[in-house]
């Protein structure tokens with residue numbers, strides 16, 4: 001096998017593993033969601049609080065993250081120039097980091113709340129954008145649960161980051177780590 005053939009095989013095997021993981025996850029989804037609803041109800045409520053503080057003109061997003069026993073919450077911040085907008089999930093990760101939560105294995109879950117009201121056309125189920133997934137990937141861990149909450153407080157979707165962010169950059173084990181955890 002040439003090096004290129006080996007690389008093709010490695011990536012194909014990874015893709016197959018990812019697809020298999022999703023199928024297994026799908027099979028147990030209802031039980032998993034029920035567990036998440038019980039375990040992370042409080043976190044979801046903090047996400048709603050964060051949404052209430054969103055500094056925005058239009059789209060209101062809230063986020064809450066749990067690191068160890070600590071919970072941080074935030075809303076998004078919009079700016080008219082659009083260049084400095086802060087997504088709620090990115091901002092809440094930065095808040096936790098600034099408070100010293102630098103141990104990725106302490107991160108448990110991140111809850112996200114989109115939209116103003118429950119409507120079929122509203123965008124309630126995006127488990128973070130690509131940039132935010134990267135920020136979460138670099139600072140939390142692959143098992144961190146991303147949770148979608150509707151503005152009424154109900155959890156409608158949850159999945160671990162490793163499923164939502166396949167083929168991440170870089171590998172989790174090769175991420176350089178920051179200062180010791182003080183959280």
Ligand SMILES: [Zn+2]
Pocket residue numbers: 087089090128129130131132133
């Ligand atoms: Zn984002």
